[in-house]
């Protein structure tokens with residue numbers, strides 16, 4: 001049974017608070033990775049289609065970032 005399932009992993013948070021243009025809360029934003037994993041008999045094999053996001057932890061409004069930007073946002 002080859003399948004796939006989505007996953008989300010929080011990589012860290014920004015050092016500085018960002019004011020959210022969506023819910024108007026100022027908070028440190030979450031940097032997360034989302035993607036899908038191929039599974040074989042429910043055993044995860046490898047991830048694919050990874051995308052990275054920086055987003056408001058309250059309303060989850062955010063934007064997609066490049067992998068190379070992660071380090072920048074972790075120190076933001």
Ligand SMILES: [Zn+2]
Nearest residue numbers: 020023056059
């Ligand atoms: Zn928000």
